[in-house]
Amino acid sequence: MTMSLTMRLLTTLITLLISICPTAIAQTLNESVRFDEKIHDFGSIGETDGKVTHRFVFTNTGRDTVTLTRARSGCSCVHAEVSRRPVLPGRTGYVDVTFDPDYRPGHFSKEIVVFSTDNRYNRIWVKGDVTPGIHPLTEKYRYDYGHGLLMEYKVMNFGTVPQGATRTRSLSFGNNSTGTLNLTFHINSGETKGNRLYDSAASAVIPAGLIIDIPERYLLRPGEEGKIDVTVRMLTQLDSMATVVITPVANGFTLQPLTLTVHPAK
Known part of the structure; x- marks a missing residue:
């Protein structure tokens, strides 16, 4: 390589560096x-x-x-x-x-x-x-389920869960009412495209092998916040996406539903 070619390459490199990060150099x-x-x-x-x-x-x-x-x-x-x-x-x-x-x-x-x-x-x-200060619960929780129950999600998407895997997500909520909320969570059949869910307060089993676990009851005092874990277990592979409807019930009042979705592994 000649000296003139080396100098041209060096000049080109310096020019390139200046054009990429002029602020850092200057x-x-x-x-x-x-x-x-x-x-x-x-x-x-x-x-x-x-x-x-x-x-x-x-x-x-x-x-x-x-x-x-x-x-x-x-x-x-x-x-x-x-x-x-x-x-x-x-x-x-x-x-x-x-x-x-x-x-x-x-x-x-x-x-x-x-x-x-x-x-x-x-x-x-x-x-x-x-x-730390005290913030209104309405600033933290976007979704009003009724009867004072506020939650962070309207849809819980568990994404793709392969066969044999377990995935857990937390669901946070707050009591924006002046009374204590005695909560129960009911899991109902949704649009599962051929997969049938068994209705249960604690867990639901899809014959194809999907198990969903959620606590049966939760007591939430006025202004209090809570959190539960919702777990999905995939015993056998799903053929298509499963949609599960979870219905919160507060003091006997049926509230707005929460939707849970699980996708099959490709």
């Missing part, structure tokens, strides 16, 4: 931007008390004007706004960082990368501890 620390603080501790904040905001102030210690272009964080819980006006030497600018604690209990530490002119950057952080 970015440098902006030493002219001096923040009064790089880390702000929000301390203890309540999960349901709303968003908190802190303003990071910086000084342009260089000889040239600095303009902030954007700020980014790897978490959707953080939003940052930069001062867009050019900052003359010796003058100050700012970055407003907002943290949303909703559904983020516990300790947090989030990095924000602040970009300025000439693709330069600086890093700042916010941290703190989020005290």
Whole structure:
């Protein structure tokens, strides 16, 4: 290989790298931007008390004007706004960082990368501890089955279950009423395309070999949440998809049905 060919290949490789990741190559620390603080501790904040905001102030210690272009964080819980006006030497600018604690209990530490002119950057952080709050059950559970029973699923899809396999999925729910719910779960025949289910409160057996186990009873107090395990056991292979209807009954009232589906292995 000649020297000229080697140089051409090297030039092509460098050009390719620059086109693929120009930001990673071009970015440098902006030493002219001096923040009064790089880390702000929000301390203890309540999960349901709303968003908190802190303003990071910086000084342009260089000889040239600095303009902030954007700020980014790897978490959707953080939003940052930069001062867009050019900052003359010796003058100050700012970055407003907002943290949303909703559904983020516990300790947090989030990095924000602040970009300025000439693709330069600086890093700042916010941290703190989020005290868990109480959320309405309607925020957590999408489906209202009636009589105060809320559940996370309308359809439980177990996917493909091969012969001899067992698969378990959890079903969470909550009591949004003012009274105790005495729950029972009844399994009924559904569209099984030729496979017949035996009706039972605890389990259902398809002659083709599908067994479904679910707890018979569950007591749920007002405002309380619960969780049960629903298990599918495949003794022999299904010929086609099975659809099972599970009917919750609360204090003798028949509620909206939950659908369970199982697919045969190909």
